[in-house]
Amino acid sequence: MSVKEAEVLEHGTSLAHPAHEEILGEQFETLEQQNNAYLIGMWAFIVQEVLFLGAIFAAYGIYRLKYLHEFTLAHKELDWVVGGINTLVLLASSYTMARAVRAAMQNKHGRQILYLGFTLFFAGIFMFNKYIEYSKKYEHHLIPGWGYDAHAIVEHGEKKKILEPLPDGNYKIKLETEKTVTPEEFKQRTQLFLGFYFILTGLHGLHVLVGMIAIGVLMVRAYIDYKKRKPVADYMPVEMVGLYWHFVDIVWIFIYPLLYLIGR
Amino acid sequence: MATQTIAHGEQQRVNYLNWKTTVASWLFTYDHKRIGILYLVSITIFFLLGGIAAALIRMELATPKGDLLTSDVYNKMFTIHGVLMIFFFLVPSIPAVFGNFVLPMMIGARDVAFPRLNLLSWYFFMVGALLATIALVKGGIDTGWTFYTPYSSSFAKGEVSLAIVGVFLAGFSSIFTGINFLVTIHKMRAPGMTWFRLPLFVWAMYATSLIQVLGTPVVAITLLLVAVERSLRIGIFDPNLGGDPILYQHLFWFYSHPAVYIMILPGMGVISEVISAFSKKRVFGYHFVAFASLAIAIIGFLVWGHHMFSTGQSIYASILFSFLTFLVAIPSAIKTFNWMATIWKGRVHWEAPMIYALGFMGLFVIGGLTGLYLAAMATNVHLTDTYFIVAHFHYVMVGGAIMAYLAALHFWWPKMTGRMYPQSWAKLSALLVFVGFNLTFFPQFILGYMGMPRRYHSYPEEWAALNLLSSAGASVLGIGYLLPAIYLVWSLKYGRVVTERNPWGARGLEWELVDTPPDPHNFERTPIVTRPAYDYGHPEEPTGIIPKPRPVVVGGKDG
């Protein structure tokens, strides 16, 4: 029996700090234990997310190698400026989120609400830009399986002089190397690119949306704590949503170059 | 702490079963023990449904002609069987039922780290199971449990996408359980419960949880992509649309090979517990068994290509996968030898759980060894997609995992219910399962070796005798499974009442410090662990003690 064990045996198991009692879950002994449990749990969840999304990134990478020409051509349909703005917007939101977490740790409820509000605002801009991007794809009939038509990509490619329609109806794509594809292949493979675009950005957007809801809930909670002038509020939820939010940003940091930038 | 501290009579003692009895108190419970029971009841239903499908399959195969079921219905039947048994019975079986029920007690915790997430995962499971069952039974799915593309994504009629959503939800239920147990094992251990004092069941659950968290998301997204391909016709997996069906197989087996360890590792954990409890000896080579679990979890992620030797995968990849598959068999062998060494010179008690555990060892060894025939590339070409495969994985999953599940059920049943089942019936059923199982599946090794392909409803005359033997064995096996269902339910009302904490004389906090049936909070107060697991050599020393009540602070009545 160690000294520590003997001590606990003598004095009983540790007492929760009275102020902590109402935020301490029944199953935990100390607040430190509870906080650590939540952190490890969140990290495990994020690892799970990495594998969840990682499988799509892997598939995307494989097809990009296989259909380099078609994918390069199709990716020029993505608006790298809007994507770039969105990258900056998300980075800004990560900053405000970090400030919100800090404020929560210091029990500064007002400041916490303010920074959460900024984060929500940036997230809103991000979603608005996504909406613009998606509706443009819709106008150009570039939604896979939804009256998909590679016409816009063809026009665009011709204008940039990297696509040349051949007399037999096939297309020649001219990058550093050249590749000739049938119209059917052209359609399928560019559609595959846009498919990946919508799956990746769609799942990412869904994560942003979930994050926005969580931030909204946190704001309400912080407001209630503020009204009650709670001396010690539980900052863990903010910390955890913060972790999640940074993760969602990092996913975008991968999506942006892989889909919008490389090959430009 | 030897005597009970509760003043009221035994009948009145509050336990997790009787402290609230409304339906709502079960459906909205955060108590890990009750959630374990919820899982027990629900997966039993799916085991029954999957079993009915199996019975129909074996009836069809009793004769060479495809006379009972058309090939179409036959295909649907083995799909129902595979999907229900794997995703809705075996994957959740030991982790969700016994992991939930005993793991927190074993480490001296009041509950898992996230009780609400725990309940949520049961709801995910139930909704997923409901959708999948509807899709399977009414939607006519005939893809097999593997959902291979492009058949599943471009050709199969039926409600494939609905079934996929069901499996997807069940997958997330499994991920949540995994996260919960990982955190629970890391953070909820009682003082003194060091890593190397953990019961080996906990080590096995730790390894299982790692696989659940790292593997399941991949199959979840992969199946989702199949559903996307089905609805939008983008060519991710269908070569006609520009996709690659082999990519599907890589992604699928990246999960589904590790998933076979989700099914067997917890079973191995149970066997460690049972063997040592009934041999009254510490598990031989504790550290080796613990690390073998981790080794299986890690190496298990690197062997998936052994399912794809004959798909045109690169020969160099195949060589590597073959080598790694041989490697992953080593930790399983280590465990088996260590269990044998545990029994050796032990004081063996031939109670029902022990008989089941011994049955596990016999069947698992055959299953594992035949895996090596499949892992060798040359023999694999001959044996793949034959009944040899079917026999192999039934030996490990049914002979191994379900045998261990039954061992666990019989071992912890008195703790869960406060009742004892009739030993002689239990031993008889263990024997029937063992004999029936071998009669059913051993002939299938021979059939597969002779070249009988899997997944057809008819076959040439010369295989009739062995198939008939297999079907006959299946009915013995069926009786072996029905018996426990009957006498266990019977025991709930008529079985001998168990009030002592430790009816088996086993070591471990759940036996030594927890009442039968357990208190809603498991322990009066968080215990302090003072001895390593399985300390049968020191019968006078308890594994843990309940510390004195905490000092009274202000105006409290008493501690």
Ligand code: HEM
């Ligand atoms: C001891 C080590 C094991 C080895 C070396 C091994 C090896 C293999 C190999 C090489 C295959 C692929 C055969 C083929 O499709 O051509 C296979 C299939 C299979 N194994 Fe194992 N295995 C082992 C243990 C297990 C365990 C413990 C389980 C489950 C609890 C299991 C379940 C399966 C299943 C379900 C399949 C067939 C999947 C299908 O095609 O439907 N195996 N095994």
Ligand SMILES: [Cu+2]
């Ligand atoms: Cu495998």
